[in-house]
């Protein structure tokens with residue numbers, strides 16, 4: 001079974017990078033095990049991402065995508081392994097990592113305005129004991145402008161649609177201006193126009209040298225837009241370019257029974273079963 005082909009490619013690529021120029025990754029995850037209590041939910045995860053790359057993290061419900069993000073951010077215990085950001089301990093550099101959680105982790109009834117939420121992105125920079133300054137207010141305005149929500153700056157978040165709230169959360173990450181962005185299903189449940197708008201912003205960030213890691217169930221989008229794909233099924237199944245990773249044996253090893261292969265004319269189309277997708 002060839003499921004680790006993408007991984008082997010990633011490893012040989014990392015050796016090639018080391019020759020000549022100094023090795024430079026934004027994010028390196030080495031033999032990571034992490035979970036809840038002492039029980040690992042993910043194990044044996046090793047991959048590295050360069051600045052200016054967009055990585056899609058795919059896998060069925062419960063594969064550990066959110067767990068991986070929380071471990072990188074230091075929100076849950078790391079049971080084994082190392083996580084490095086620019087060659088140093090990632091958890092000591094939390095302000096350089098921006099996180100867009102799944103929508104259902106957000107308390108929408110909390111009485112705060114759109115601009116309050118986006119300003120929260122500035123706090124890792126300004127410190128919780130200091131007051132935001134003019135530069136922070138300007139960063140918030142720019143971030144809201146970028147997601148086309150400046151008109152809603154004073155709106156309470158409880159009054160927003162799901163797609164608008166996703167854009168507010170993206171604006172919060174933009175206002176933080178991190179090196180690494182971890183986005184957990186940023187386009188789940190939003191209309192196609194909003195999806196394009198969100199991906200437009202992410203691609204612009206990538207082109208400006210940011211590292212963008214996105215958990216998603218939208219495999220078409222990963223094929224079309226992402227540089228690297230990480231296939232997760234509690235363990236790392238494969239890591240490589242979409243062309244290397246989108247092969248039947250790798251997708252089967254990732255999705256197991258959640259995967260359907262459909263014949264369309266003489267083409268075989270692989271479909272991950274998104275109907276199992278629940279809102280947590």
Ligand code: ATP
Pocket residue numbers: 036041059060061062063064065066067068278
């Ligand atoms: P989805 O696609 O549904 O968002 P996921 O790939 O993000 O799924 P995780 O949410 O990371 O998967 O879950 C990985 C495993 O960890 C699952 O078995 C889940 O039940 C378990 N898990 C998640 N959160 C907790 C928690 N707070 N306490 C205990 N176990 C948890």
